[in-house]
Amino acid sequence: MSNILIPNPKEAESIHIIREVAAQFERPVLLFSGGKDSITLVRLAQKAFYPARIPFPLLHVDTDHNFPETIVFRDQLVEELGLELIVRKVQDSIDQGKVREEKGKYSSRNTLQTTTLLDAIEEFKFDACIGGARRDEEKARAKERIFSVRDDFGQWDEKNQRPELFDMLNGRIHQGQNVRVFPISNWTELDVWEYIKTENIRIPSLYFAHKREVFFRDGMIWTANEHVYREPHEEVLEETVRFRTVGDMTCTAAVLSTADTLDSVVEEIKSSTISERGARIDDKRSEAAMENRKKVGYF
Amino acid sequence: MSDNRKLIKIATAGSVDDGKSTLIGRLLYDTRSLTNDKLEAIERNSKQKGFDYLDFSLATDGLVAEREQGITIDVAHIYFSTENTNYIIADTPGHVEYTRNMVTGASTSQVAIILVDARKGVIEQTYRHFFINNLLRVNHVVVAINKMDLVDFDEDTYLKIKGDFEALIEKSNYNFEQVTFIPVSALKGDNIAGKSENMPWYLGNTLLDHLEVLEPQDLVENTAARFAVQYVIRPKTDKYHDFRGFSGKLQGGPLAVGDEVTVLPSFTKTSIKSIHFFDQTYEVAQPGSSVTITLENEVNVSRGDMLVKSTELPRSEKELSAILCQVNQTPLQVGSKLILQHGVNSVLAKVQSIEHLIQTDFSGEIPAERLQLNDIGKVNFKLSKPIHYDPYTENRDNGSFILIDEGSLDTVSVGFIQ
Numbered sequence: 001m002s003n004i005l006i007p008n009p010k011e012a013e014s015i016h017i018i019r020e021v022a023a024q025f026e027r028p029v030l031l032f033s034g035g036k037d038s039i040t041l042v043r044l045a046q047k048a049f050y051p052a053r054i055p056f057p058l059l060h061v062d063t064d065h066n067f068p069e070t071i072v073f074r075d076q077l078v079e080e081l082g083l084e085l086i087v088r089k090v091q092d093s094i095d096q097g098k099v100r101e102e103k104g105k106y107s108s109r110n111t112l113q114t115t116t117l118l119d120a121i122e123e124f125k126f127d128a129c130i131g132g133a134r135r136d137e138e139k140a141r142a143k144e145r146i147f148s149v150r151d152d153f154g155q156w157d158e159k160n161q162r163p164e165l166f167d168m169l170n171g172r173i174h175q176g177q178n179v180r181v182f183p184i185s186n187w188t189e190l191d192v193w194e195y196i197k198t199e200n201i202r203i204p205s206l207y208f209a210h211k212r213e214v215f216f217r218d219g220m221i222w223t224a225n226e227h228v229y230r231e232p233h234e235e236v237l238e239e240t241v242r243f244r245t246v247g248d249m250t251c252t253a254a255v256l257s258t259a260d261t262l263d264s265v266v267e268e269i270k271s272s273t274i275s276e277r278g279a280r281i282d283d284k285r286s287e288a289a290m291e292n293r294k295k296v297g298y299f
Numbered sequence: 300m301s302d303n304r305k306l307i308k309i310a311t312a313g314s315v316d317d318g319k320s321t322l323i324g325r326l327l328y329d330t331r332s333l334t335n336d337k338l339e340a341i342e343r344n345s346k347q348k349g350f351d352y353l354d355f356s357l358a359t360d361g362l363v364a365e366r367e368q369g370i371t372i373d374v375a376h377i378y379f380s381t382e383n384t385n386y387i388i389a390d391t392p393g394h395v396e397y398t399r400n401m402v403t404g405a406s407t408s409q410v411a412i413i414l415v416d417a418r419k420g421v422i423e424q425t426y427r428h429f430f431i432n433n434l435l436r437v438n439h440v441v442v443a444i445n446k447m448d449l450v451d452f453d454e455d456t457y458l459k460i461k462g463d464f465e466a467l468i469e470k471s472n473y474n475f476e477q478v479t480f481i482p483v484s485a486l487k488g489d490n491i492a493g494k495s496e497n498m499p500w501y502l503g504n505t506l507l508d509h510l511e512v513l514e515p516q517d518l519v520e521n522t523a524a525r526f527a528v529q530y531v532i533r534p535k536t537d538k539y540h541d542f543r544g545f546s547g548k549l550q551g552g553p554l555a556v557g558d559e560v561t562v563l564p565s566f567t568k569t570s571i572k573s574i575h576f577f578d579q580t581y582e583v584a585q586p587g588s589s590v591t592i593t594l595e596n597e598v599n600v601s602r603g604d605m606l607v608k609s610t611e612l613p614r615s616e617k618e619l620s621a622i623l624c625q626v627n628q629t630p631l632q633v634g635s636k637l638i639l640q641h642g643v644n645s646v647l648a649k650v651q652s653i654e655h656l657i658q659t660d661f662s663g664e665i666p667a668e669r670l671q672l673n674d675i676g677k678v679n680f681k682l683s684k685p686i687h688y689d690p691y692t693e694n695r696d697n698g699s700f701i702l703i704d705e706g707s708l709d710t711v712s713v714g715f716i717q
Contacts, residue, residue: 005574005581005585011589015548046577051539051575136378163399163710165713166695
């Protein structure tokens with residue numbers, strides 16, 4: 001029997017990056033949101049260290065406005081793979097008076113997550129945070145490095161980034177600095193979906209078509225729920241929808257879809273004419289929305 | 300993964316206003332890679348600026364500073380795909396002072412697209428762009444002679460530029476088969492994805508068709524297998540009690556179970572017992588695989604060590620000579636002590652002497668005492684321990700290194716070992 005391993009170049013690159021994190025840092029952590037990108041990261045980390053366990057914990061910054069499906073899924077995954085999970089809540093940051101809840105029509109805890117994340121980094125002395133951001137998601141992310149050095153305030157200095165040459169990663173940092181690591185930088189949305197399909201990776205049911213109480217605003221479909229502000233005239237309807245990207249309920253819009261299998265989801269993505277972050281309410285705030293959030297330490 | 304599409308990494312180079320961002324925007328547009336919301340944003344922005352055409356450059360210019368100044372100031376990565384191929388473009392700026400970014404983009408690319416403005420022809424900038432691709436040995440170069448619409452799609456203009464560029468190829472290490480010339484108009488879409496009706500005299504492929512038919516041998520060099528150990532895997536579970544696997548990314552050539560290997564730096568000989576990838580084992584791993592290898596004998600192997608076939612030993616030296624490109628403000632001078640990172644291995648390095656600076660316009664060498672940001676020069680080093688390398692001309696991966704400043708911890712130079 002002569003079986004030959006022919007690599008998938010993007011997968012091999014991501015595994016290389018994840019192993020560099022384990023080798024170069026003392027206290028790495030994988031930022032887990034319950035979305036497809038962080039689920040893909042977990043699979044890649046499994047592959048990187050198999051048959052050993054993943055040598056770092058998962059951190060979930062919980063807004064308490066997550067879809068319940070995400071939380072159930074998260075807990076099952078952690079249990080199944082024997083992973084260590086740390087949860088830190090935005091509610092605690094609010095209770096401690098560190099951040100103030102937004103009010104009104106577009107209120108969300110999305111930007112408040114930053115404070116909770118930075119506090120967790122300090123609490124556990126994490127020196128590397130692995131995230132599932134991809135360069136194809138958004139223009140400002142197209143310039144992000146694979147190893148992105150942040151200062152004590154989590155700030156991203158986009159004009160002063162270390163050049164990354166060949167596949168050599170320089171993770172050396174000073175006390176107080178930390179590095180955000182993006183192993184799937186070079187993947188596209190379609191790459192992720194095709195990978196989930198071929199690897200047969202389990203993902204939350206939110207990604208598949210289901211019936212849901214929603215309302216329409218600004219051409220987007222919002223979840224009707226106690227956590228999402230709704231004007232009296234905004235009528236609640238039941239529609240068959242799915243999510244392309246899963247943040248918390250206040251910042252993720254659904255799309256009308258009947259795709260209820262991985263095959264039909266992949267087909268839908270291939271023929272889609274709206275970009276993934278087109279359904280992210282948090283990016284619509286301004287043309288530079290993502291870049292401004294990144295500068296202050298947002299993921 | 301069933302994704303059998305080939306992956307092509309492309310670096311672009313062009314001077315300011317050569318239309319590089321427009322060319323990339325056009326490639327995205329013609330391959331239907333721009334989604335409606337992105338297209339609408341481009342239409343909206345173009346209208347706001349008072350353009351009567353779509354400004355595709357807005358598809359790639361990401362940062363606020365760039366949108367304000369209308370220039371690209373860093374490396375941006377752009378993704379698109381066709382039926383058969385996944386593409387990644389590293390969009391690098393063309394200013395004189397940004398050699399650093401061009402070198403960075405070229406270091407991860409197999410194909411370079413150099414833009415030449417048909418009205419200006421081969422200029423000093425073109426020399427520099429080609430020089431860097433030549434230095435970094437990017438496997439294949441496409442010279443896109445752009446803005447043909449502004450010279451009435453004139454064949455003689457194209458031939459003149461092609462002739463001028465061919466004189467440059469003779470000064471380089473490239474052979475003529477590695478360089479392809481295509482007359483295009485990125486703004487109007489001529490010869491990008493669709494064949495130009497305005498240039499019936501051009502019988503070659505469009506830019507996209509040309510990229511599609513590139514073969515793997517045009518893109519990757521076949522060299523000796525080099526396996527640098529990144530991480531030692533010891534599960535310490537009942538089932539895998541004695542498992543000691545060495546993980547890393549295989550480069551250069553394949554490795555197979557049973558291959559006689561030498562572990563560097565100890566020069567211990569052993570052979571490959573098994574090759575693992577996730578929960579499967581394989582007889583052979585192709586280059587580019589991120590695998591875990593176990594060895595027949597109990598040998599001492601740690602991060603930074605290298606496994607090679609015993610018949611294909613690399614060079615092991617404590618002194619070396621390299622062409623360096625300075626990528627940081629901190630100058631490099633004789634006596635400078637730095638961390639030298641070669642793959643995943645690090646040693647200390649001291650600059651013994653600087654031989655000369657190399658002019659990036661093929662005009663030769665000049666003496667120098669230090670290397671400033673964006674300078675390229677030949678430098679001799681003494682190392683604290685030997686590294687196991689191949690000359691850059693034989694192996695891009697195992698012939699390159701980065702230098703890290705011990706104070707700032709920043710990456711300050713990239714080197715190509717001679």
